[in-house]
Amino acid sequence: MPKTSQRGQLMPESPIRKLVPLADKAKSKGIKVYHLNIGQPDIQTPKVALNALHTIDRKILEYSPSDGIKSLKSKLADYYHRFNIDVDENDIIVTTGGSEAVNFAFMSCLDPGDEIIVPEPAYANYTAFAIAAGATIKSVVSTIEEGFALPSIERFEDLITPRTKGIMICNPNNPTGYLYTQSEMNQIKDLVKKYDLYLFSDEVYREFCYNNTPYISAFHLKGIEENVVLIDSVSKRYSECGIRIGTLVTKNKELKNNVMKFCQARLSPPLLGQIVAEASIDTPEDYMREVYNKYLERRNFLIDGLNKIPGVYSPIPMGAFYTVAKLPIDDADKFCAWLLSEYEYEGKTVMMAPASGFYTNGARKNEVRIAYVLDKEDLKQALIVLKNALEVYPGRKD
């Protein structure tokens, strides 16, 4: 049998999905599993999007342009203008989900041996795509004690080598829910300028910033417009993760030409998803407000409930719909597997993502990522299960 690639062997398994076989087993035994592991909202997709889907009147489901349907790009530009992001449709490339945008960004910007600096904990698939591109992630670890604020910019600067090509941020942050402040963003801007780096900025959760915390896009930073590579997706804001429509936005013409070659090689982004995404941009304000309020309520309920469980601590996330919490346990990987394979509370259990997968060095063994994508009643039950599980877990460690 021929060998598989080293790159493939090095690729991490998804910390969000790797426990799926255990969850399936639990379900087959009739156990109810509360899914706090994955950012799959339970929110209904907007009617305007579903209507667009049902009224597609094409007779041939054909390729779209490699960079996406023109009318979608034009509406996306309008959408970005609402957030004072000054881009036009020619700066926008439609991708197969935000995932492909990250992949194309790394493949187009990074060569094998190149390095990017990433504040951690970070979305696990950045590592996967960096490995796929042959690049290395240098991590700057933020801590739960400091509420996952941006570590001091000197710690970024310490990591810069001749191979450093960029900084990758996620804002609002997955997995921590942290929102970067103006002062933090300015520091990042100065560093990007000083060393002429790419700034990869994943901003798919921009609709979910709580308590009037301002959202600062990488494109709001003056003087580094050509360095910014914006990663975006319609998945989370319209609860349509399955349509696989994202965007890569760049004002850097040379980079855009490079990205377009990857786009052409994969021919086109999904046609049906593009039609749905285009309609989604007209989602009424009412829907957006209702969803926002729902997440806000869930956040308050979840964080409050978590912090009431003895030995558990979670900071208050200011954006997105995740939090990283610290549990009184030896090892979150073991605990999360144990919850699915050896535990049940009144026929129920909880699935969470061990936070180890969000750190490249696997540090912080006692943290988990929790997504608050279930309704309040389910969250309540999940908290009860978690509380009881922690009381009997053999690896408890205070």
Place this chain on the structure above:
Amino acid sequence: MPKTSQRGQLMPESPIRKLVPLADKAKSKGIKVYHLNIGQPDIQTPKVALNALHTIDRKILEYSPSDGIKSLKSKLADYYHRFNIDVDENDIIVTTGGSEAVNFAFMSCLDPGDEIIVPEPAYANYTAFAIAAGATIKSVVSTIEEGFALPSIERFEDLITPRTKGIMICNPNNPTGYLYTQSEMNQIKDLVKKYDLYLFSDEVYREFCYNNTPYISAFHLKGIEENVVLIDSVSKRYSECGIRIGTLVTKNKELKNNVMKFCQARLSPPLLGQIVAEASIDTPEDYMREVYNKYLERRNFLIDGLNKIPGVYSPIPMGAFYTVAKLPIDDADKFCAWLLSEYEYEGKTVMMAPASGFYTNGARKNEVRIAYVLDKEDLKQALIVLKNALEVYPGRKD
């Protein structure tokens, strides 16, 4: 401005899509362009597929499993059984188009510096994905004079080095329409066995084999089951290129685990496309036969017409819906650009793909790929335009 990746710079532009700006310009001047450049059929998508699309009753357009929806995989297994391809649903991974299947196959099997041997002319995007994976294509050139038959197997063996990891074939072939014979496939099998290579086999055109020429899948070859990586797509057979649903099929468990990491990193294939694809597998025989007969009629009409134009020669393609033809010209890249930017015949012109893009060394400057994806009347007009164009083209060369 930071540098873009060398890999991106090395990636070729799509020979099929790179002339699009010139075509757009011609159209904006009111010129009718006959698209013979791209494998986008004009055939209507089956009703059963469009009905499935219109009756989707999901309220949340959510992620699907990373390897695809179980019921789709199960129906795909049944589909393959019809062709005596002995695989089950666990061997099947649903991908975002056949393109992603090629990409994942190369990323999972090949490391930078690895080599694959490809008979040429070959589908241009194999090169693109090989470059993306850091691998090198070693080509064995087949010739129009020999009807693009497989070159002697000794020529493959001559290219084998310690870095050779696989052979990539496309059968029925894009761009030549050639169908490999049993004897040719046996020779490939022996080579794959002798050197323990991967056999990447792109078989997306299996429904289109003419004149009772037998279709031999790589999975029909005994004794190399774990070496075979089948690339497939529903795009061409059901005229639904835009839904972006393909498959990677492997019986090699270690490879499958590797591929799954790439699948997890990109989360899931398109949900809507999967629903449409699943329904498409029930397309009635009548539709398939009608489409088949249409292509057969077009093929006969086109090849006959081409060979009647002085100086033009095309072999008779036995499968798929392309042919590579030789024209009495200096340079197909120049000629195809000239057709779009400087020529028109009664307000009409023709777009073709220069064959140079299907050879890694850019040989065979006087060949073009022609897709017969238009109806007979349009093909007739296109042939008239081509005939007249060749009479006045300043770079004519007999």
